[in-house]
Amino acid sequence: DFTPLSLCQDAKPFLDQIATDDICEGKLKDYVTPLKQIIFFRLMKQLSEVYISMTIEDFERAASIVPFNIAEKWMANAARAQGISIQINYIQQAIVFGAPRKLDMKSMRQPLIEIGFKLQQAMQRVAADELQKKDKLEKAHLLTNIRERMDKETKTIRQRKEEIERRKEEFERKKQIQEKEANEKLRKQEAAEAEQERLRQEVERQRRAVDRE
Incomplete structure (x- = not known):
């Protein structure tokens, strides 16, 4: 999209998120600066196409992803890489864009290839780490189930x-x-039975006594 004045502002939330530990455990932090450079170079190209000049204050707002002292260095790189004529008029506090020269895509191609390759490697490492974590979790879950079954x-x-x-x-x-x-x-x-026997004997004794009389 051709949105030079909001390009950096639109990209900043994503860059800030990549710079935290929440995304891939912070393994993509090293790619924040190269991504900022790519966005900055695109910003310079778009600004040079629609502006002849702009105040440094407006430029700082447009290039909000980097401080101005770094932007000055990147302007020189943008001039060499993209063939853009850029001058900083400190007296008038302005950025002056000249006529663009032929875009040198060869100088941009290799850095982009390298960044893409490094990003791919980082994602592969992250995927491997995630797979290892998943494997560990599955093993831990299995051991937990075994322990629970044994306890049961x-x-x-x-x-x-x-x-x-x-x-x-x-x-x-x-x-x-x-x-x-x-x-x-x-x-x-x-x-x-003993009581019956005793009674029988008592009756027998009395009978004999009567007979003797």
Whole structure:
């Protein structure tokens, strides 16, 4: 898009985001400056096509992605790389654009190729890191599942063992109660039989006493 006055302002949020650690863990920070240079060179070309001159103040607003002291150096590079005639009039506080010469695309091609190649390498490293992280997460998740299953199985076995022990104790308790009840019943039966025998003997003794009289 041909938007020289808003080009840098539109790009600044994206450049700021790339410069943080939130994007690819900060691995793209090294590419912020080269990207700024590309945007700056495009800005200079677009300004030279529509402006003969502009105040330094207006230029600083248009080139807001870099401070003016750096912009001065990049202007010289832009003049050489893109064939743009640029002069800074410090007395009048103005930037003067001359007639553009033939654009030297060869001088721009190699830096762009190098930046593209480095960006591709960075993205490949990021992808590899992400894959490694994913693999680690999957392994950690698998280990967690195994531990949870082992804990669950151990708990189930312990519960079964406790249930068996409980049933065994319950069986022994009931057995003891039954034996106690059987012994008590036998004791009562023996006592009743003994009482009957005593009564029989008493009756027999009385009968004999009567017979003797």
